[in-house]
Amino acid sequence: MQQPVTSPSRSSGAFGDKLFEWLCRGAGLLVLAILGAIILTLLVGALPAFREFGIPFLWSTSWNPVEGRENYGAAVPVLGTIITAVLAMIIAVPAAFGVAFYLTELAPEWIRGPVGTAIELLAAIPSIIFGMWGLFVLVPIVQNYIQLPFGEILGSIPLIGFIFESNNFAGTSVFAASLVLAIMILPFIAATMRDVFMTVPPVYKESAYGLGATRWEVMRGVVIPYTRISVVGGIMLGLGRALGETMAVTFVIGNANRLATSLFDPSTTIASVVAMEFPESLMGSLKQSSLLALGFLLFVISFIVLASSRWLLRSRLK
Amino acid sequence: MSTTFDPSTAPAKDMAAARALGQRRRLVDRLVRYACVFATVIGLLFLASILFTLVVRGFSALDLTTLTHEFEPTTYGDDTLPRGGLLHAILGSLIQTGIGTAIGTPIGLLVGTYLAEYARGSKLGEAVRFVSDVLLSAPSILIGLFIYQLVVLPMGGFSGLAGALALAIIVIPVVVRTTEDMLSLIPNTLREAVVALGAPKWKMVILVCWRAALSGIVTGILLAFARITGETAPLLLTSFGNNVVSNNLFRSMASLPVAIYQQANSGFPDLIDIAWAGALLVTLGVLSVNIIARVLLRKRK
Known part of the structure; x- marks a missing residue:
């Protein structure tokens, strides 16, 4: 009749410990399961479309929902997604670098806090607000002050002129979408760059200043080489957001399912075609399956971008 | 010389x-x-x-009618018709974001605790942290598609519950990130002191670590709440929107962002005006919650 050595209170503590640890671990496993389930459900939903259209789904430009002649392809939305995101990066990255450089090196101390907070608040504004503002404020500006005056002049440049020539009168266009996207991701990239620039040990910068270097030379010769990989990681993080952005783009891109040959033509992206057409497509239809297939492609693209961003940022911002 | x-x-x-x-x-x-x-x-x-x-x-x-009436069709060209409002959308948004935060917060809190207190340096912890970071920046419309396949399809229709679940998935990674960050700021000596008193680890975490990190954790929850208040794309695919006040979680439910989206694209000037009023409400809500969260965090520093 030996009693257990451990006292009752101690054993309940051990039981509580085990329970709590498994509760936490279980929640962690749930997060893994959610990501796995997202991949799985998208793939299962996309299977009918992949089976029907095969690999050519990836480069087919057709989008025909007429019953009996249904034919769907991914090329237009995929290209639209990549083109708008890349254009947005071209606009946003230099501006974000300027903001980050200003906030870490140039601005007087009393300006840094308020301006930094303002830029972060810009990042907090919901994307639908950007979309609405884009549609009612930015699109008319783009049309009247960029497309109409410059479109024709630039359009007469031989060989590449067609990029600027368009007879689109709605104003909603690839260029407008890229511009709204750029404004949306600017604060994200700027905030990451600022945080990364702050990790440079002051003594490195001070030595360069001591040698007589100007601020720009310190930035180019010390800060950027020291933080290069993380800066690229921050840029990739912005790219990941631009690729998956839905509402802001849906408002201003025009949602036309055809390839845009001009910056001022309407087009569409994966996220906006899903938002526009998925809610009204029939449950279990081939169209719904094709939209899920597009969603799966978007997941693959943004997963690659986000994973590489995280890998590049792994050494900093811990 | x-x-x-x-x-x-x-x-x-x-x-x-x-x-x-x-x-x-x-x-x-x-x-x-x-x-x-x-x-x-x-x-x-x-x-x-x-x-x-x-x-x-x-x-x-923005006036009293906007805040106290449901959706009405456009009154364009006929001023005798009753004007509509956003009451259905405001209530729907509060219900869905409330449930979404209530489901997502405890899960996110536990995951953050796991990463900070149990999984330092472990392979599983690395994987969970990586996946949580991917979910943090993953396109939210994909979460809408996921919940559509998982909840809307089996239940046979759009529902407020599906919307709340989609929002909960967006809440989790935000809470995970801030919880882990805040817990890892707590000095180890504090933990050692608690364990030296003979307290089990779960008591140490709940009574000491969580309490020490409370303001940071609350900041994370507020930021998550602000983030889902403006989410549109996942709700479009899960709760879809509704034109009347409804508290039935198993039917389609209105929300402010979706109502803004639908009325802004309606083409009628009076509906677009109501959409602007809704946009102002959402932005004021999101920005003020953000500012409160920032003030809380600054106090801590």
Whole structure:
């Protein structure tokens, strides 16, 4: 009749410990399961479309929902997604670098806090607000002050002129979408760059200043080489957001399912075609399956971008 | 004078070159500085333009009718028709974001605790942290598609519950990130002191670590709440929207962002005005919660 050595209170503590640890671990496993389930459900939903259209789904430009002649392809939305995101990066990255450089090196101390907070608040504004503002404020500006005056002049440049020539009168266009996207991701990239620039040990910068270097030379010769990989990681993080952005783009891109040959033509992206057409497509239809297939492609693209961003940022911002 | 400096071998030309170089370096520095100031001003101008547009167009449409009435079709061209409002959307948004936060917060809190207290350096912890970070920036419309396949399809229709679940998935990674960050700021000596008193680890975590990190954790929950208040795309695919006040979680449910989206694209000026009022409400809500969260965090520092 030996009693257990451990006292009752101690054993309940051990039981509580085990329970709590498994509760936490279980929640962690749930997060893994959610990501796995997202991949799985998208793939299962996309299977009918992949089976029907095969690999050519990836480069087919057709989008025909007429019953009996249904034919769907991914090329237009995929290209639209990549083109708008890349254009947005071209606009946003230099501006974000300027903001980050200003906030870490140039601005007087009393300006840094308020301006930094303002830029972060810009990042907090919901994307639908950007979309609405884009549609009612930015699109008319783009049309009247960029497309109409410059479109024709630039359009007469031989060989590449067609990029600027368009007879689109709605104003909603690839260029407008890229511009709204750029404004949306600017604060994200700027905030990451600022945080990364702050990790440079002051003594490195001070030595360069001591040698007589100007601020720009310190930035180019010390800060950027020291933080290069993380800066690229921050840029990739912005790219990941631009690729998956839905509402802001849906408002201003025009949602036309055809390839845009001009910056001022309407087009569409994966996220906006899903938002526009998925809610009204029939449950279990081939169209719904094709939209899920597009969603799966978007997941693959943004997963690659986000994973590489995280890998590049792994050494900093811990 | 026995100096090594010989004026005849140090031609004035080099002095001129040095001066030119110095001037060029200063010029480049100044140009870069102007460009940076310009970029920052442009960024602030966009923020100002958005807020200005919202305030001007939103406040002119915001009145008691907007806050206390359900959706009505356009009154364009006939002023005798009753004007509609956003009550259905406001209530729907509160219900869905409330349930979403209530489901997502405990899970996120536990995951953050796991990462900070149990999984330091472990392979599983690395994987969970990575996946949580991917979910944090994953396109939210994909979460809508996921919940559509998982909940809407089996239940046979759009529902407020599906919307709340989609929002909960967005809440989790935000809470995970802030919880882990805040817990890892707590000094280890505090933990050692608790364990040395003979307390089990779960008591240490709940009574000491969570309490020490409370303001940070609350900040994370507020930020998550602010984030899902403006989410549109996942709700479009899960709760879809509704034109009347409804508290039935198993039917489609309205939400402010979706109502804004539908009315802004309706083409009728009076509905677009109501959309601006809704946009102003959402932005004011999101920004004020953000500012409260920031103040909480600053107090801690």
